[in-house]
Amino acid sequence: MPEEIIWIGDEPFQLLFSESEIQSRVRQMALEIEKDYAGKSPIFVGVLNGAFIFMGDLIRQIQGVDLEIDFYKLSSYGKEKASAGQVQLLKSVDTKLAGRDVIVVEDIVDSGLSVSYIREAILAHSPKSLRFCALLFKESVADLDFIIDYVGFRIPKQFVIGYGLDYKQLKRNLPAIYQLVDSHPIQTGK
Ligand SMILES: O=P(O)(O)OC[C@H]1O[C@H](OP(=O)(O)OP(=O)(O)O)[C@H](O)[C@@H]1O
Numbered sequence: 001m002p003e004e005i006i007w008i009g010d011e012p013f014q015l016l017f018s019e020s021e022i023q024s025r026v027r028q029m030a031l032e033i034e035k036d037y038a039g040k041s042p043i044f045v046g047v048l049n050g051a052f053i054f055m056g057d058l059i060r061q062i063q064g065v066d067l068e069i070d071f072y073k074l075s076s077y078g079k080e081k082a083s084a085g086q087v088q089l090l091k092s093v094d095t096k097l098a099g100r101d102v103i104v105v106e107d108i109v110d111s112g113l114s115v116s117y118i119r120e121a122i123l124a125h126s127p128k129s130l131r132f133c134a135l136l137f138k139e140s141v142a143d144l145d146f147i148i149d150y151v152g153f154r155i156p157k158q159f160v161i162g163y164g165l166d167y168k169q170l171k172r173n174l175p176a177i178y179q180l181v182d183s184h185p186i187q188t189g190k
């Protein structure tokens with residue numbers, strides 16, 4: 001079967017993870033988190049916009065834990081495929097995070113800039129614990145001095161779209177994830 005390709009303008013993207021592959025991995029991640037947080041009342045903090053679909057699917061697979069949700073809204077990628085190299089805080093959480101078990105939910109860790117920013121912001125609230133969950137992790141790019149506790153897929157550095165991830169604010173609604181084909185390499189990190 002030929003690889004599934006979609007075109008955005010003159011840029012080809014190939015299928016990286018199908019909808020069923022994503023859903024099955026999200027279920028596994030949810031089970032692991034459910035086990036780790038049994039008997040606790042964690043708060044899941046999503047990073048908007050990208051994480052909204054992943055977080056929605058993830059928390060609906062966690063039925064054995066009493067959980068709350070809140071969101072930060074950051075922007076670092078602007079309209080293009082490369083990080084602006086600087087994070088802008090567009091919305092903070094409303095919940096008091098002091099003394100809480102906090103799980104940050106990201107669609108992707110790329111340069112690591114966003115998740116590092118969130119970590120500092122949340123640590124300033126003195127949570128009881130802080131863990132990170134990301135569906136996608138570009139480990140060849142990410143520059144972190146802490147670990148991402150729950151990772152869905154480790155991926156190469158190509159730009160990806162779908163399942164919450166956008167290109168110029170579009171294509172977040174694709175149910176699968178696609179990556180820019182190798183012949184169009186783009187450095188998306190810092
Ligand atoms: O590791 P980094 O290089 O910081 O990249 C990861 C961040 O970039 C994207 O958000 P973006 O700032 O594009 O905003 P969006 O979620 O609204 O698309 C993505 O959703 C992550 O939050």
Ligand code: HPA
Nearest residue numbers: 077110159160161165166
């Ligand atoms: O590869 C990416 N695609 C879409 N948004 C992103 N934000 C960071 N990296 C990416």
